[in-house]
Amino acid sequence: MFEAYRAADRSLSNQIRALKRAVGQHEDLHLQRRGMVQWVELVGQRKSPRSREKTRRTSRRPGRPMPLEALEAHLTGEVEAASSAGDLLEKAINTLRAHPDYEAAYPLTRLAQAMRAARARVQSVTEHSGPVVHPDRPVLRPEETQACIQNTLSALRSEKRPTYVGEGKISEETYSAYFAALQERLEARFVPPADPELTHHGALMEHLSGLSKETYRDQHRARFEYLFRQARERIVDRLQDAV
Numbered sequence: 001m002f003e004a005y006r007a008a009d010r011s012l013s014n015q016i017r018a019l020k021r022a023v024g025q026h027e028d029l030h031l032q033r034r035g036m037v038q039w040v041e042l043v044g045q046r047k048s049p050r051s052r053e054k055t056r057r058t059s060r061r062p063g064r065p066m067p068l069e070a071l072e073a074h075l076t077g078e079v080e081a082a083s084s085a086g087d088l089l090e091k092a093i094n095t096l097r098a099h100p101d102y103e104a105a106y107p108l109t110r111l112a113q114a115m116r117a118a119r120a121r122v123q124s125v126t127e128h129s130g131p132v133v134h135p136d137r138p139v140l141r142p143e144e145t146q147a148c149i150q151n152t153l154s155a156l157r158s159e160k161r162p163t164y165v166g167e168g169k170i171s172e173e174t175y176s177a178y179f180a181a182l183q184e185r186l187e188a189r190f191v192p193p194a195d196p197e198l199t200h201h202g203a204l205m206e207h208l209s210g211l212s213k214e215t216y217r218d219q220h221r222a223r224f225e226y227l228f229r230q231a232r233e234r235i236v237d238r239l240q241d242a243v
Contacts, residue, residue: 011142014188014195015112018085021197023108025086029093031108038108042093066102068110071095075118084197088115120192142191145239149186152234153179160227170223177207178224182231190235200224 023029023040032041074095075088082088092111096104106114157179165175181203188195188203204224205211211220 011187011191012109012112012116014184014191014198015085015116016109018195018197019089019108019112019115022084022086022089026089029089032105039105040089040093040108040111041105064102065106065110066096066099068114071106071111072114072117072121075114076121079118079122085115085195086197088118116192145191146187148238149183149190149231149235152231152238153183153186156227156231156234160230164223174208177204178220178227180207181224182228185228186231186235189232190239200228 019040020031023031028043029040030043032039071092075092078088078091078095082091089111092106092115093104096102096106157175161175164170165172170178181200184206185198185200185203188198200221201211201213201216204216204220208220216224
């Protein structure tokens with residue numbers, strides 16, 4: 001399912017990845033699959049059938065999630081104070097805990113959608129509140145920034161292939177993995193909602209299975225980070241020209 005979201009909606013896949021990482025770092029939360037859907041749950045929330053039956057009559061959480069629009073509205077007011085996905089996740093869980101009519105758990109993808117929408121609503125108001133240099137030219141939409149990244153990487157990939165693949169420094173498969181990871185890393189940097197917690201190693205590890213930090217450092221870091229710097233500088237220049 002994550003692969004489908006990655007292909008269809010890159011910014012949502014970034015948000016889901018950041019949210020999964022934040023859940024994994026939170027001692028009171030875990031991911032629990034209910035049928036085909038992953039939920040973010042409090043540790044120990046799921047009980048045995050007998051225990052659920054016993055508490056059903058007195059439970060203040062009848063098992064229905066808060067409506068997406070309601071959660072998004074609550075999170076919109078918390079975005080400014082939340083500097084990371086983990087911070088906003090904490091705000092979301094506190095919101096659910098504070099509303100006993102709803103379950104203190106939420107489907108992973110829908111929570112990612114609510115968090116992304118809340119950040120987008122705030123960014124649309126605050127991100128460009130300063131003086132406008134080109135009032136007749138609109139701010140780039142996320143899909144335009146994505147296209148800029150893709151075009152930049154396509155040109156860079158063709159330009160550097162003779163050096164890296166042609167001279168036998170790395171295989172074509174590894175080279176392809178580099179550029180797939182570069183796209184994710186750059187979109188996490190430039191396309192809202194940003195994923196500041198995604199590292200170079202984390203991005204490349206998704207495309208080179210089993211890549212350890214040591215192997216990344218010894219065999220890939222210098223090349224990958226050089227390509228990242230090259231791409232980032234070109235993208236910044238293009239975005240500045242566009243705006």
